[in-house]
Amino acid sequence: MPPNVRRTTLADIAQRAGVSVATVSKVVNGRGDVAPQTRARVQELLHQHDYLAPVFRHTEALESPTIEVQFQGDLKSYVAKALEGIIDSAAEAGASVVISKASRAPHWARDLVSAGRRALIAVTSVYTAAHLKELARVGLPLVVLDPLHLPDSQVNSVGATNFSGGLAATRHLLSLGHRRVAYLGGPAMAVCNQARMHGYRAAMEAEGAPVPDAYIRPGEFTYETGLLGAAALLELEEPPTAIFTGNDEIALGVIETARARGLRVPEDLSVVGFDDTDLAQMASPPLTTVRQPLREMGGAALRTALRLANGDKVESHHIELATELVVRASTAPPGEEASARK
Amino acid sequence: MPPNVRRTTLADIAQRAGVSVATVSKVVNGRGDVAPQTRARVQELLHQHDYLAPVFRHTEALESPTIEVQFQGDLKSYVAKALEGIIDSAAEAGASVVISKASRAPHWARDLVSAGRRALIAVTSVYTAAHLKELARVGLPLVVLDPLHLPDSQVNSVGATNFSGGLAATRHLLSLGHRRVAYLGGPAMAVCNQARMHGYRAAMEAEGAPVPDAYIRPGEFTYETGLLGAAALLELEEPPTAIFTGNDEIALGVIETARARGLRVPEDLSVVGFDDTDLAQMASPPLTTVRQPLREMGGAALRTALRLANGDKVESHHIELATELVVRASTAPPGEEASARK
DNA sequence: CTGAAAGCGCTTACAG
DNA sequence: CTGAAAGCGCTTACAG
Secondary structure, eight states, X not given: OOTTSOOOOHHHHHHHHTSOHHHHHHHHTTOSOSOHHHHHHHHHHHHHXXXXXXXXXXXXXTTSOEEEEEEOSSOOHHXXXXXXXXXXXXXXXXXXXXXXEOXXXXXXXXXXXXXXXXXXXXXXXXXXXXXXXXXXXXXXXXXXXXXXXXXXXXSEEEEEOHXXXXXXXXXXXXXXXXXXXXXXXXXXXXXHHHHHHHHHHHHHHHHTOOOOGGGEEOOOSSHHHXXXXXXXXXXXXXXXXXXXXXXXXXXXXXXXXHHHTTOOTTTTOEEEEEXXXXXXXXXXXXXEEEEOOHHHHHHHHHHHHHHHHTTOOOSOSEEEEOOEEEOXXXXXXXXXXXHHOO | OOTTSOOOOHHHHHHHHTSOHHHHHHHHTTOSOSOHHHHHHHHHHHHHTTOOOGGGGGGGOTTSOEEEEEEOSSOOHHHHHHHHXXXXXXXXXXXXXXXXXXXXXXXXXXXXXXXXXXXXEEESOOOOHHHHHHHHHHTOOEEEESOSSOOOTTSEEEEEOHHHHHHHHHHHHHHTTOOOEEEEOSOTTOHHHHHHHHHHHHHHHHHTOOOOGGGEEOOOSSHHHHHHHHHHHHTSSSOOSEEEESSHHHHHHHHHXXXXXXXXXXXXXXXXXEEOOHHHHHSSSOOEEEEOOHHHHHXXXXXXXXXXXXXXXXXXXXXXXXXXXXXXXXXXXXXXXXXXXX
């Protein structure tokens, strides 16, 4: 708020509403003794004129807005990476970052506003229509990072080019000479997983490589899925010689299953991950993977959140940053033994 | 603050100081036209009576204090784990967690107070006497998680039993039949590293196993250190058959160096990590490591911070939680070849 | 249900 | 350098 613009006061609202200051004060403080129509009219005006109660005036300090970042479940590597980007961009912008687990307690959205949060960034969280309505009601802007649902024009979101990532990963394997490539992915419902899978499928079809149903396995974005899924794939009549996975954790599970069965990666089995978290760089062998620019995505989400908090419009409700194939040591041409293996 | 206790007002202070409310107001707002002695006397009284300017009154809401957590460098796995513990305990206590990178901009400590932070948790950060003085000056309590320096009675800190962790890890390797065990650690200056190393040394000496100087290598707590340090160790005249590392990241570097040289873990080389981050569970082979209860440590740090924020005394300025050996698949008895290897 | 009036905590222009 | 006085934004007990 520019210094020369006066804050809206109760008197301003009272005058416009044609009531006394006392009545407006009662509405603001939620007292019971106000006629419903009067209350409605006053509330409307308060909202129109951005009235802010004194207790919350500190949130006005635009130099230091506070953004809440919520995640679900564990604070995994890729959440941490995105968070780094959020924190760095916030520091640049002079904003503060509050981090919490998504909670859906009764007045969660209103509580966030009361606590002075100016916007909410949800990292891969599930949001229902009811949540969005609640946010809209209290006027808290939302940015979803790596959305699980299809980009909806109601919701601002930041993602990555998952389809081209899947395409690039699979082409890389095909160009090495693999034909029997499987996709071991995350939840079938998640759009990011669907996009990666369709990228895989597109690359396979373009090459005329067959994709038996058993070569596409959904699961969770977890190590467990990698461990079990790889075992199932390797026991197929025609086991794949390469596995493209939905994320790095799954890939590590695949590597471990291969190792436990005496298969060498990449000589006997090639593995490609997705995300390029710390896990990928530190895997043994270091993992070929599709890099999601998680830091940059976090930064973009933070800047979008600040704009929305400021009441500015945003050019596009969905931004997608480019993925990039990072070739390390977990991929190689298919070996003789591998191709010949049962 | 109990609801029946009235807030200190400017009038209270004015009366005690024997000046007018106007003068007190000027002192609070840092106006120039006040006599130095008057200013000093009033400031003293303001401080004594915990006067809080209206703009900062929101920090008074004891139900929801805000704690700042600062880390340095990257948001690594073990910081993320500690952060999970901090976030969960904060949610239980109804507190908020602001996360940022440690910055030493001018007035950093005062800025934290102005922003309403009630305490600071520093995760493995370097704190100099000057920093501590600055914090003391503005009255902001500090809790250091996994301190790099020796526990100082001036500083509240939460750590883990690093010495017994080092002891347990090394005994485990000795009990498997290893004699040539090396320690590849972190910074020689870090107390946590020293304690782990001395635990190692104690176990080796108790067993009468020789510890050549070359078997103790300091480094950084990084994958790189593991990569390079393992290469150096394996090229010794008498290479170790087992390596105990300062943390999981180093251990992953060691595993990769072993793999790249065609050595199998654990058949040809046993490796033990420290921390038990996600990295350890997802390594290939899964890593035997010393678990630091990072979540619990984070929780303890948060609760200590809240107590200090509340003005309560804390029983002990340093708490140490127990480490625990987690045996997975990266350790085994020394193989024939390994013992005989040049 | 409404609002005039008293009052609270604070700030500031200005007289001394 | 000090403070009486006017004033601001808000709340609340109470009369109607």
